[in-house]
Amino acid sequence: MKVLVIGGDGYCGWATALYLSNRGYEVAILDSLVRRHWDMELCIETLTPIAPIQQRLKRWHDLTQKPIQLFVGDITNYEFLHKSLHQFEPETIVHFGEQRSAPFSMIDREHAVLTQVNNVVGTLNLLYIMKESFPDCHLVKLGTMGEYGTPNIDIEEGYITIEHNGRKDTLPYPKQPGSMYHLSKVHDSHNIHFACKMWGLRATDLNQGVVYGVLTEETGLDELLINRLDYDGVFGTALNRFCIQAAVGHPLTVYGKGGQTRGFLDIRDTVRCVELAIATPANPGEFRVFNQFTELFSVGDLAAMVAKAGSAMGLKVEVQNLENPRIEKEEHYFNAKNTNLLNLGLQPHFLSDSLLDSLLNLPSNIRRASTKGKFYPKSLGADS
């Protein structure tokens, strides 16, 4: 099967492209490389230095004899996207190619507009090309658990059955996102749902939780294949940051009370979930939603677990409750379903198994890495 991975130079996309290639899928990557540009603009960098995409792909080919085609360009450019899709003729499109940081989208008006235009227009272009030329292609789109927000009732997978004034219907689950980024994903979901309903396209929205870890079987094969690992206050996510903070002796940065609860998953499960979605596609006209996480944790609990694991390894780990730079509930109900992917055969890597691994497997130069001053969120105006 021919699979186009949009955003294949990024954290989830790179691991997924190699994973699928390794399993015999004919893979192409499409990426504008804009994430590398944003890193430079913000003066941040991945902890694990990543090689240029062409070098990464050459090494993959040399090692495995499995070629991965590359299309470098922006999906908000309709002509470029149209040409690339017609050249590759994908049967499945896995779409990771968006601006994915909540803090980035909340910096100011420009960053909010950039995020929403990049994400919403890119996805819309894709939907129109699929409608015109690839109506049978399956779109596997990365959404986010943050589309739901933190409602005081259980979170279902995409839809909820409601009884109102004696009548009953199954409707899209209400969305209460907490950032301009998360809101862009809600807009995407509505647009994709519309395209499935009106044009008969087939799509799976993977509402993914926060991903952690860096190594997969494929990215661990060679230094040039190493994945990115963000730890800064804009693109670094909670558990990855906590692990790196513990390893370099920086206090763990819990925002506010730390009762914020989210869904989490190991990057090894991200790649497997995508494969499961590809292998059993949605039906024509179907807009399918899977909640893609394996466990729920509050950030306070996560910090405590990292501190405990770190101590067991002889690290001195301190937890710091910082003033919260985000507007979000710090204590709330959170209970989300995640049975769809488990029913398709997902066998999760639970955190207790992999936490020590991910701490131990950090590159040996990490303790020398110049992380000083890069952990605190910008809006706090703090520095170490």
Ligand code: NAD
């Ligand atoms: P990333 O920033 O590492 O990768 C995204 C990639 O998409 C980058 O290589 C970037 O250059 C590319 N890109 C962005 N806009 C593009 C455009 N207009 N045209 C072409 N390429 C473009 O992000 P990630 O962590 O790999 O996240 C991938 C997807 O998964 C995102 O959609 C994100 O919302 C979703 N997701 C990520 C996480 C997480 O914890 N990392 C959790 C839930 C959902």
Ligand code: USQ
């Ligand atoms: N947090 C801390 N300390 C930190 C970093 C984060 O307490 O050092 C807290 C945040 O305040 C938030 C929670 O941890 O309550 C999650 O924050 P995050 O930065 O790990 O994740 P988030 O901003 O939600 O975004 C990430 C990805 C995004 C994806 C989302 C999935 O960047 O692309 O959509 O996770 S979810 O959170 O389920 O919506």
